[in-house]
Amino acid sequence: MRRSDLGEFEEVVLLAVAVLSPKSYSVVIAEELERETGQTVSTGAVHAALQRLEQKGYLTSHLGDATAERGGRRKRLFAVTALGGRVLSDVHSVRNRLWERIVPQTILTWS
């Protein structure tokens, strides 16, 4: 497992890309994350994470259409690569396995 390669923010960004695919780009990802976490997320932070993820090979991108509200500028659309998908499912299964091993009484004491 290459856990150290994936930061927490990167992980949610990667997940958001997967969720919003095939129309995922920084603005909608930021808004999605804001909605999910209830915190302000800047496109800058998202964009930086997207760049890192792309460098690591978890994402691929291409330039999409221009819209008027972007001042005629194109957007960069992201898609999860096979490697990215595997990392995501790895992370997912690690978490699942751990969740399953939590003794029910422990969960009870939290709630």
Place this chain on the structure above:
Amino acid sequence: MNPNQSKTPKPPPGFDRLLTWLIAPHLREEVLGDLHERYYRRVQRLGLAKAQRLYWQEMLAYARPAFITRKPSPYSTPNYTDMLRNYLKIAFRNLTRQKGYSFINIAGLSVGMAVAMLIGLWIHHEYSYDKFLPGYEQLYQVRRNYNSNGDTLTFTTTSLKLADALRYQIPEVEQVAESDHMGAHGLKVGDKKIYVDGAQIGGDFLQMFQYPLIEGEASRVLNDPYSIVLTESTAKTLFGSENPMGKIVRFDNKSDLKVTGILKDLPTNSSLRFNYLVPFSYYEATVNNVHMARSGSFSNNAFQLFVKLKPGVSYAQVADKIALIEHTERNSSNAMNSVVILQPLQNWHLYSTYQNGKETGGFIEYIQMFSVIGVLVVLIACINFVNLTTARSVRRAKEVGIRKAVGSQRQQLISQFLIESFLLTFVAFLFSLLLVQLLLPAFNGLTDNQIVIPYATTGFWMAVLGCLLITALLAGSLPAFYLSSFQPVKVLKGTMQVGKAASFPRKVLVVAQFSCSIALILSAIVVFKQIQHAKNRPTGYNVNRLLTTNMNTELGQNVTALKDELIKTGIAEQVSQSSSPATDIWWHSDLDNWPGKNAGETVELGVILVANDYFKTVGMTLAEGRDFSSGNDTTSVIFNEAAIKRFRLQNPVGQLITWQGRPLRIAGVAKDALMQSPFTKADPTMFLCTPVPLNVLLYRIAPRLTTQDALARMTALFTKYNPSYAYSYQFADESYAAKFKLESLIGKLAGIFAGLAIFISCLGLFGLASFMAERRTKEIGVRKVLGASILNVWGLLSKEFVYLVGIAFLIATPVAYYLLSNWLQKYEYRTEISWWIFALTGLGAVAITLLTVSFQSVKAALLDPVKSLKIE
């Protein structure tokens, strides 16, 4: 598209620009798009104000390396060191390919830079005077402004009483040192005798003026009245290799002084020059009137004073207090007429002239003048570079076209041409350094300095580097901008008319160049003429073969015998004595009364005490009246014509005047003689007769003897009658010539620099002419085929330059006339700037131009038209 969107204000465009600059090019589009999209979405959802606030936050998030770092370009960026190498290589090839042009450029620039460097070193030397003394900022010499009927005269001599007044009544004054006038005295050790300049000086002097001592302590060496401090070389002359400390020196054959200290030899940039120091207390103890002067009157002005102000005190703070110190001390008329001022040590050397009691200049004016000349000469050399480079631009046009066509930016071309000019300037600098090194001994001989190139100081190299940069930019930037402006399409198609556009500025520059040169030549001629004018001025006495020897007590005792023997043996024609040498007046005083004196009128007049035969010996003639009847004719006085005029005396002979309480009768009127400056009117002077020995012995060598022969025989005679002293003498003609020293130097230097300026200008013309001839080869060929004579072609090519030089002459003449007539105003006795000077300079300039240009134009005219036209 949402119609509302066009109404919502856009995000501020300034930030877009900022981000465009900040964010890496490959990310710009998406990032700016994101920002704008988000903004509009937020405007719709959250309202304008909140959207704008959040926009700020969004923006700040982009200030991170991930967005700022540029992506490596897929195209290889130019390797700058490689390009630099390429530029240098091209520059070097250009230099070697066109040897003629390179020679002209480098020769002109290096001569120009050498001139500037010499002047720079010289100016630096002149400014360095006395600055080697620690704390020189607090050191001053006391000067006295004397009011004589509305004219303020400034003197360095003051009264001894002033020393104590300054010392005890001005708390801001730290120390005061008294001094005599620093004349020559006889020093003797065993049978070694020397007669050299030294000073009798107050005990604090060496603590104020911290000339480095090799032996002894500054605070103690002058404490004992019977002590003496020698400079290293004086000690060596007197004692050889022995250790002089504690040894005895016989001073003026009067007292034995113990050597208490050894001073390092004074550097050449010291204003004060002395070979030894004797305590002023010795002077006071041994000379009665000096002793009296301490308690006497403020009007006994025969001393010099040096003052050191306390640290942190500026002269301005104490000026008022010091100015009136004499007035408060005593109500004498002399005191009422004089104001005490201080001159800072750092101004001694450069500001020597006073007018109306204020420093007006002096040497500094020449320094300023020569700085201007230095800059002008470099400018002239730079103009050559500009002209030749732009003139040759046809040759470079193709290079520029191709470079641009393959993608050179204009900036790159500019830097290429600038690098070329840097290279050239640097090569020229190396030559100029060599030139300066070779010329310095001659220059030092001329200016009587010991300047060396300060290779070891960083300041020098910084200055050189700065000047190099400026020169290279001056010379290189115009050609760089011009050459890099070519349109590649035009150049490569061959439709560009190079040269036409640049020829007007070139003409302007040639005119500027020649205006400078012509102005310099005019100045050199006028300065030279002024010096000749003053040299040819009748002096009113005869300086030829006239010698002076300073008297001393021993000589005074034997003077009659010596006189007799000098005459009897036929060595001297005449012998006499006076209180100052023929070429100077050492004593100025005031008359108490004369017929027709206005109430309160005072006049400074020179006083010369003379012995019998004075006028005969010096060769002065009397306009009326009679000479002194004998050495004892002490009630008679002889005035010169200037004095008669000054005192407005009608029928002066026989009138009575009063001087220092003594009634004197005017016996005769001497014709004016130039005893002081050859550039001013003769001073009003009064001659008095006295039988007592005087300061100076005057004697004229008999014409049948050669100088050498006479000197040998006189040495023997003087040694016989004055054995304690070394025989010393001054030639009056040499002393007189020394008065022209500064003017002569200025004249010589101005001449040399003007010559160099015209030489550099001609170099440029030569290059331009050869270029013109080359460019018009075909035209000349056609003209010759159609029947033009060699003379026609020569005229065609030379005409233009003569025309330009003519314009330069018209510009230079009024400017030079104005400046020179201003300069001449300084001199009371001055030459006029006559028309022939201008005619001569104009003709000379045209002649030089024709000579320079003719070589090329005749060469072009002689060219075989068959050859020049065959290529077509």
